[in-house]
Amino acid sequence: MAVEMKSYRRELWFEVPSRRGFVNITPQVEECLRASGVSEGLCLVNAMHITASVFINDDESGLHHDYEVWLEKLAPREPVRGYHHNRTGEDNADAHMKRQLMGREVVVAITAGRLDFGPWEQIFYGEFDGRRRKRVLVKIIGE
Numbered sequence: 001m002a003v004e005m006k007s008y009r010r011e012l013w014f015e016v017p018s019r020r021g022f023v024n025i026t027p028q029v030e031e032c033l034r035a036s037g038v039s040e041g042l043c044l045v046n047a048m049h050i051t052a053s054v055f056i057n058d059d060e061s062g063l064h065h066d067y068e069v070w071l072e073k074l075a076p077r078e079p080v081r082g083y084h085h086n087r088t089g090e091d092n093a094d095a096h097m098k099r100q101l102m103g104r105e106v107v108v109a110i111t112a113g114r115l116d117f118g119p120w121e122q123i124f125y126g127e128f129d130g131r132r133r134k135r136v137l138v139k140i141i142g143e
Contacts, residue, residue, distance in 0.1 A: 008036035008140040011048075016130035020098075022064050023125040025054075025136065029108075030115060032138045039113040041142015045123055046105030049134040051095035053102035053126035056117075071098045071128075095129035102126045110142055 010032050014023060029045055047054045057063065075097030080086050083093030106123060109116040115123075125136055 003143045005141065005143060006036060006038050006041075008032065008038065008138075010035070010138045012125075012136045012138060013133055014052075014125055014127065014136065015133045016127040019095075019128070019130050020068065021127045021130060022067070023127070024059050024122050025125045026115075026122045029123050029138055033110065033113070033115060033140060036140040036142075038110055038140050038142040041110045041140060043108045043110055043115060044105060044137070044139040045108070046137050047099070047125065047134070048137050051092055051099055051127075051129035052134050052136075053099045053104065053128070054106050054136060055102050055124055055126060056106050056108070056121050057124065058120045059122045059124075067102075067126075071101060074098075074101060092129040098128040099126070102128075110140070 012025060012028050016023065025045070029043065033043060045054050075094045077094045080091050080093075085093035085096065108123070127134070
């Protein structure tokens with residue numbers, strides 16, 4: 001008996017009103033999974049913008065605060081003139097660095113029609129240069 005491979009694609013759009021923020025997008029990804037009809041497979045979620053991120057971790061406000069502090073230490077916003085990229089007229093070099101640290105994408109296994117997470121795992125959209133619309137790709141393949 002041949003198994004039919006399914007493929008599903010959807011773009012999620014976000015506009016974070018501040019320069020930086022973290023958005024739990026697990027419910028939207030789960031909605032995509034239901035719409036896909038896939039019960040066994042893989043789900044790719046990736047930020048389609050070079051100053052945004054998708055990552056998996058705990059939905060805990062203290063951890064999110066710690067991310068903010070940690071990222072600012074590793075890729076500080078100021079001095080803006082300290083980045084060569086910003087000499088082109090941009091002011092978001094730190095956002096590019098923060099994206100690199102937090103990652104572009106995640107892949108989650110799908111088992112029995114559900115995202116196969118470990119304890120406390122959730123999917124987040126990380127914004128590092130907000131105040132404009134950006135998209136996230138959800139691509140689901142499987143049977």
